Amino acid sequence: xxxxxxxxxxxxxxxxxxxxxxxxxxxxxxxxxxxxxxxxxxxxxxxxxxxxxxxxxxxxxxxxxxxxxxxxxxxxxxxxxxxxxxxxxxxxxxxxxxxxxxxxxxxxxxxxxxxxxxxxxxxxxxxxxxxxxxxxxxxxxxxxxxxxxxxxxxxxxxxxxxxxxxxxxxxxxxxxxxxxxxxxxxxxxxxxxxxxxxxxxxxxxxxxxxxxxxxxxxxxxxxxxxxxxxxxxxxxxxxxxxxxxxxxxxxxxxxxxxxxxxxxxxxxxxxxxxxxxxxxxxxxxxxxxxxxxxxxxxxxxxxxxxxxxxxxxxxxxxxxxxxxxxxxxxxxxxxxxxxxxxxxxxxxxxxxxxxxxxxxxxxxxxxxxxxxxxxxxxxxxxxxxxxxxxxxxxxxxxxxxxxxxxxxxxxxxxxxxxxxxxxxxxxxxxxxx
Amino acid sequence: xxxxxxxxxxxxxxxxxxxxxxxxxxxxxxxxxxxxxxxxxxxxxxxxxxxxxxxxxxxxxxxxxxxxxxxxxxxxxxxxxxxxxxxxxxxxxxxxxxxxxxxxxxxxxxxxxxxxxxxxxxxxxxxxxxxxxxxxxxxxxxxxxxxxxxxxxxxxxxxxxxxxxxxxxxxxxxxxxxxxxxxxxxxxxxxxxxxxxxxxxxxxxxxxxxxxxxxxxxxxxxxxxxxxxxxxxxxxxxxxxxxxxxxxxxxxxxxx
Numbered sequence: 001x002x003x004x005x006x007x008x009x010x011x012x013x014x015x016x017x018x019x020x021x022x023x024x025x026x027x028x029x030x031x032x033x034x035x036x037x038x039x040x041x042x043x044x045x046x047x048x049x050x051x052x053x054x055x056x057x058x059x060x061x062x063x064x065x066x067x068x069x070x071x072x073x074x075x076x077x078x079x080x081x082x083x084x085x086x087x088x089x090x091x092x093x094x095x096x097x098x099x100x101x102x103x104x105x106x107x108x109x110x111x112x113x114x115x116x117x118x119x120x121x122x123x124x125x126x127x128x129x130x131x132x133x134x135x136x137x138x139x140x141x142x143x144x145x146x147x148x149x150x151x152x153x154x155x156x157x158x159x160x161x162x163x164x165x166x167x168x169x170x171x172x173x174x175x176x177x178x179x180x181x182x183x184x185x186x187x188x189x190x191x192x193x194x195x196x197x198x199x200x201x202x203x204x205x206x207x208x209x210x211x212x213x214x215x216x217x218x219x220x221x222x223x224x225x226x227x228x229x230x231x232x233x234x235x236x237x238x239x240x241x242x243x244x245x246x247x248x249x250x251x252x253x254x255x256x257x258x259x260x261x262x263x264x265x266x267x268x269x270x271x272x273x274x275x276x277x278x279x280x281x282x283x284x285x286x287x288x289x290x291x292x293x294x295x296x297x298x299x300x301x302x303x304x305x306x307x308x309x310x311x312x313x314x315x316x317x318x319x320x321x322x323x324x325x326x327x328x329x330x331x332x333x334x335x336x337x338x339x340x341x342x343x344x345x346x347x348x349x350x351x352x353x354x355x356x357x358x359x360x361x362x363x364x365x366x367x368x369x370x371x372x373x374x375x376x377x378x379x380x381x382x383x384x385x386x387x388x389x390x391x392x393x394x395x396x397x398x399x400x401x402x403x404x405x406x407x408x409x410x411x412x413x414x415x416x417x418x419x420x421x422x423x424x425x426x427x428x429x430x431x432x433x
Numbered sequence: 434x435x436x437x438x439x440x441x442x443x444x445x446x447x448x449x450x451x452x453x454x455x456x457x458x459x460x461x462x463x464x465x466x467x468x469x470x471x472x473x474x475x476x477x478x479x480x481x482x483x484x485x486x487x488x489x490x491x492x493x494x495x496x497x498x499x500x501x502x503x504x505x506x507x508x509x510x511x512x513x514x515x516x517x518x519x520x521x522x523x524x525x526x527x528x529x530x531x532x533x534x535x536x537x538x539x540x541x542x543x544x545x546x547x548x549x550x551x552x553x554x555x556x557x558x559x560x561x562x563x564x565x566x567x568x569x570x571x572x573x574x575x576x577x578x579x580x581x582x583x584x585x586x587x588x589x590x591x592x593x594x595x596x597x598x599x600x601x602x603x604x605x606x607x608x609x610x611x612x613x614x615x616x617x618x619x620x621x622x623x624x625x626x627x628x629x630x631x632x633x634x635x636x637x638x639x640x641x642x643x644x645x646x647x648x649x650x651x652x653x654x655x656x657x658x659x660x661x662x663x664x665x666x667x668x669x670x671x672x673x674x675x676x677x678x679x680x681x682x683x684x685x686x687x688x689x
Contacts, residue, residue: 010533011463011545019462022469371568375480378473385466414480422483423564425490430583431500432565432596433507433634 017348018388020230022381024169025350025358029380031173032359033366033373036180039125040367055186073185077193084197088208095215095223104155104224111154111171111226116147118174154226161231168228172352176359180367187364188409194357195405202399209399226352354400361408371423372415379411380404439574442590446566446597450559450605457548464552471518471556472563478514479564482507497638504634512627515608518553519615546616547609554608558601566590566597596637603633606658629658 055076064072094103120143127134153159153167180187201207216223358380365372383404391398426432444451458464485506492499530540570590572579578588607626614622 007539009540009542009545010529010536010538011461011541011548013462014529015462015466019465022465369568370571371564374563374568375476378469378476381469382473385470411476411480414484418483418487419480419564421490422486423479424569425492426503427565427569427589427593428581429492429500430581430592430596430637431503431634432561432593432600432637433504433511433630 017230018385021348021350022384024165024228024230025355025384026377026381028169028172028176028355029359029362029377031169032176032180032363035122035173035177036363036366038129039122052182055182069185070189073183073189076186077190080190081193081197084194085201085208088201088212092208092211092215095212100221100224107224107226108151108155112147112151114171114174115150115167116143118178119143119146119170122174122177161229165228165231168226168352169355171226172228172355172359176356176363179356179360180363184364184367187360191357191361191364191405192409195402198399198401227349228352228355229349350400354404357401358404358408361405361412365408365412368416369420371420372412375411375415375419376408379407383407435576436574438578438590439570442570442573442594443567445591445594446562446601447559449598450555450562450601453551453555453605458552458555461548464548467549467552468556468559471553472560473556474514474518475511475557475560476564478511479560482510500638501635504638505631508627508631508634512630515611515626516615519612522549522553522612546612550609550612551605553612554605555601557608558604561600561604562597565600566593569593600633603629603658 091103123139123143126132149163150167150171153164154171182190201209204210212223361380362373362376365376383406384400386407387398387400387403390403454468458468486503489499492503526541526546533540573590578590580587581589581592584592607629610622611626613619614626
């Protein structure tokens with residue numbers, strides 16, 4: 001009708017990047033919830049789970065008192081965080097010594113292990129549950145091909161972006177499912193501990209992640225890690241006549257250094273701009289086809305920082321999981337990256353560790369009831385939005401985990417203790433408002 | 434009763450909102466964010482209410498006045514929150530207009546504002562449907578069903594699904610009417626919304642003796658509401674048709 005003749009209002013494109021990040025996070029959470037509810041085990045059988053590094057200090061049994069469980073969970077989490085810190089420092093060291101090739105090979109190896117072994121085990125659980133008839137050879141061939149394509153998707157940047165994104169979400173889902181197999185108290189305390197660790201590692205000057213970020217900035221290199229990159233937003237408006245293309249935060253910092261002599265250490269600013277702000281903002285670069293003229297602008301690197309509409313600072317972190325399996329002797333480590341950043345085409349990047357821990361929280365909530373799932377989902381998405389806004393406000397590197405996890409845990413407790421009783425009571429008496 | 438029945442109940446409660454979402458909301462990312470934040474806001478309101486009322490639960494089911502008190506206090510709280518929502522929305526509108534000026538795009542049109550109101554209302558409705566109906570549906574996927582004393586003619590899940598459907602519609606369009614009323618200073622519209630909310634809550638509670646009577650009352654109310662909305666807003670014809678057809682189908686189904 002009349003809408004066809006009207007020029008497009010800002011409502012058409014505002015917020016697109018946020019939605020492009022929220023969608024894969026939601027899909028990952030949804031798949032973990034589905035997996036958990038299909039494959040849910042009761043408590044007695046889950047206590048015989050394989051020893052992992054997260055339960056090395058204390059194995060939770062059903063008969064301990066609450067205080068014992070809590071202290072045991074605390075001990076477990078401390079051990080886990082200590083291991084993660086140690087491994088992160090090792091990674092910083094390796095990155096400093098320029099062993100990038102080793103890191104990349106390790107990355108591919110860990111992706112293969114996750115997809116082949118963890119994915120294979122979950123597939124076996126599903127086959128068992130649904131009595132699905134399949135023979136060994138077919139299964140192995142399919143699994144092998146699946147895992148190899150996944151490794152290629154992670155390695156090669158020229159792969160179709162949808163395939164890469166899908167594989168990253170699948171990797172996140174598989175690791176998150178395995179985390180939900182931990183005992184209950186350990187999972188919750190571990191989530192809180194990882195959120196606090198994230199906070200410390202990114203904000204403290206001696207934090208390993210901060211060191212990693214600064215190293216990467218000073219060398220203008222990409223850290224080899226598992227990072228989800230959203231598809232860049234194509235701006236069809238007349239865009240960058242005066243606008244500046246921000247390609248990567250590292251080159252950005254270097255240019256700012258040349259232009260303004262600014263302090264590199266203080267902040268790494270990225271702007272994700274949903275609607276291009278011609279005079280006093282930053283324009284994101286467009287999908288690859290249109291990049292040419294704007295790349296030239298990027299090299300000059302004129303930065304106008306005044307009114308970045310949406311700033312998500314670069315937080316590069318690295319996190320390792322150690323999952324011991326009974327059959328394996330070696331530890332398999334995954335290189336996961338947490339935090340929000342800006343990719344080379346200007347799209348928002350989100351580390352896979354965030355995907356995993358959000359999904360672990362929601363998966364654990366699913367083991368109780370679906371009401372907690374909905375509440376925790378809303379809390380996590382709200383936390384993600386708040387994190388982006390906080391970053392726009394503080395213009396400083398901030399971690400992505402703490403706000404979401406804290407909100408998620410808070411809402412889980414409130415829902416479980418307060419809301420559920422209220423709603424069930426009201427519904428039973430047909431009191432609805 | 435089975436997975437199919439469970440999915441059926443879920444679709445009864447959330448079908449129109451799903452169609453609204455796919456047709457109108459999913460095209461504009463800002464509206465998706467509005468739906469999510471609105472749902473979060475009303476979830477918080479429910480948590481606050483449950484925090485206040487937790488000490489008094491479980492209520493004795495013989496007398497009626499504790500429930501009336503519960504409904505009045507809850508509806509009052511939610512309507513107050515709606516006014517707060519409106520104030521936040523005004524500030525957001527100013528920010529968006531300033532942004533549009535800076536970027537060189539036109540300011541928010543009336544349809545844009547109404548779409549934001551619709552998204553806000555949809556968030557409210559979805560919050561109700563999810564927490565009052567969907568989260569209780571887990572047993573419905575199993576082999577049996579459940580009946581409540583108050584209305585033994587129908588399974589509880591069906592009752593809650595149909596009531597949730599009614600409330601989704603009420604909440605979605607109440608927000609549009611309320612925002613329109615606040616914007617134009619139209620006091621009729623401003624008072625219409627809380628009154629409808631209160632009446633709907635009370636009707637559900639009081640007419641438990643005859644379930645079908647209750648449902649047809651609820652839906653006549655809905656039809657009136659819907660006609661008022663159609664008068665005030667410019668919904669796209671497809672959306673209006675879809676929702677109206679849904680409503681009519683259900684009204685006729687319930688009044689056999």
